[in-house]
Amino acid sequence: MTAPASLQRYSPTAIAFHWLTATLIVGTFTLGLVMTDISGLTPTKLKYFSWHKWAGVTVLILSALRLLWRLRTPAPAYPSTMPAWQHYAAHGTHALLYVLMFGVPLSGYFYTLAAGVPVVYFGLFQLPLLIEPDLALKPVLKSVHYWFSMGMAAMVVMHVAAALKHLVVDRDGITQRMLPFSTHKEHQ
Amino acid sequence: MKPLRYLVLASLLVPLFGQAAPLKVDAVRSNVSAVFKQMNVPVEAKFRQFNALIDYDAKRPEAAKAQVNIATASLDIGDPEYNREVGKKEWFNAAQFPQASFVSTAIKPGANGTLAVTGKLTIKGKTADVAFPLTVKADGGKQVFEGQIPIRRLTFGIGEGEWSDTSMLANEVLIKFRVAAGNQ
Numbered sequence: 382m383t384a385p386a387s388l389q390r391y392s393p394t395a396i397a398f399h400w401l402t403a404t405l406i407v408g409t410f411t412l413g414l415v416m417t418d419i420s421g422l423t424p425t426k427l428k429y430f431s432w433h434k435w436a437g438v439t440v441l442i443l444s445a446l447r448l449l450w451r452l453r454t455p456a457p458a459y460p461s462t463m464p465a466w467q468h469y470a471a472h473g474t475h476a477l478l479y480v481l482m483f484g485v486p487l488s489g490y491f492y493t494l495a496a497g498v499p500v501v502y503f504g505l506f507q508l509p510l511l512i513e514p515d516l517a518l519k520p521v522l523k524s525v526h527y528w529f530s531m532g533m534a535a536m537v538v539m540h541v542a543a544a545l546k547h548l549v550v551d552r553d554g555i556t557q558r559m560l561p562f563s564t565h566k567e568h569q
Numbered sequence: 570m571k572p573l574r575y576l577v578l579a580s581l582l583v584p585l586f587g588q589a590a591p592l593k594v595d596a597v598r599s600n601v602s603a604v605f606k607q608m609n610v611p612v613e614a615k616f617r618q619f620n621a622l623i624d625y626d627a628k629r630p631e632a633a634k635a636q637v638n639i640a641t642a643s644l645d646i647g648d649p650e651y652n653r654e655v656g657k658k659e660w661f662n663a664a665q666f667p668q669a670s671f672v673s674t675a676i677k678p679g680a681n682g683t684l685a686v687t688g689k690l691t692i693k694g695k696t697a698d699v700a701f702p703l704t705v706k707a708d709g710g711k712q713v714f715e716g717q718i719p720i721r722r723l724t725f726g727i728g729e730g731e732w733s734d735t736s737m738l739a740n741e742v743l744i745k746f747r748v749a750a751g752n753q
Contacts, residue, residue: 422654424737431608504609
């Protein structure tokens with residue numbers, strides 16, 4: 382790799398937040414596709430629904446902590462060689478990703494409440510019933526949750542494609558700032 | 570003319586002092602539901618079809634009688650796809666046992682102004698004795714009967730095979746009802 386040594390890496394905290402939420406989001410999304418594909422009613426399906434909700438709530442909590450952290454700790458600057466359009470594209474994608482990190486779990490949370498099924502986190506404690514069961518609202522929230530999730534998937538694909546382009550094509554060291562292990566000596 | 574007048578008056582009063590007659594159930598203001606716990610998540614589902622025969626006179630509660638019939642396949646668990654499962658063999662087996670029923674055997678004054686009701690609950694061809702407190706109150710010209718009957722679903726074989734796992738679906742199920750009934 383020809384990453385310029387001058388590029389500052391993200392802090393270990395930011396890197397940990399990133400990869401933890403990334404793993405959970407991909408896992409929760411996949412589980413969502415698998416569980417809704419099971420027809421009828423089976424214990425496995427109900428188990429997956431519960432796990433999906435626990436994971437989604439965890440993403441929401443982590444995202445809130447991460448956003449607080451991000452607001453207090455600026456991200457390392459991009460190299461001056463990066464074109465302006467890439468700045469806009471990156472900021473736009475990151476902003477949308479942050480919006481959806483809240484939008485997807487929140488829409489799912491309200492969807493299950495509207496369906497009359499509260500979330501009992503890890504089967505241990507019931508989370509607040511913020512709305513009453515509402516059969517008219519249920520299908521609306523269902524499609525909001527679906528399209529937010531699909532929007533999130535599209536943004537993740539965009540994000541990964543850009544990261545790969547910087548890593549493999551541009552080789553400008555931008556992607557390395559967020560990789561869990563630095564390959565060579567870089568400034569912290 | 571006086572005797573005739575008394576006769577008319579008497580005929581009007583007879584229904585008030587006569588034998589307890591079955592009350593008419595107000596279906597709109599009545600409901601029967603089951604509260605179950607799935608992986609510790611409480612879910613309340615309503616039975617959409619049921620009928621109740623209630624013979625009750627506030628002056629003679631011990632003479633009261635109640636019978637409730639419920640269409641088992643009418644349990645609404647929140648989704649048309651899931652509701653189709655309810656009538657299946659491992660659940661209510663609605664083809665063979667379309668009705669669940671409760672028939673009272675004794676009604677006595679209970680604690681705190683409630684009535685202590687005992688009766689026989691039959692679901693999926695299996696009968697068990699149940700006892701529960703019943704509250705009766707007047708509301709908008711109707712009598713409202715309310716109560717909760719805790720049961721164990723496996724006593725009646727509801728949720729067989731892979732569903733008999735009580736860590737997935739708790740054995741304890743609460744049947745909640747509210748029946749509004751009046752003379753007219």
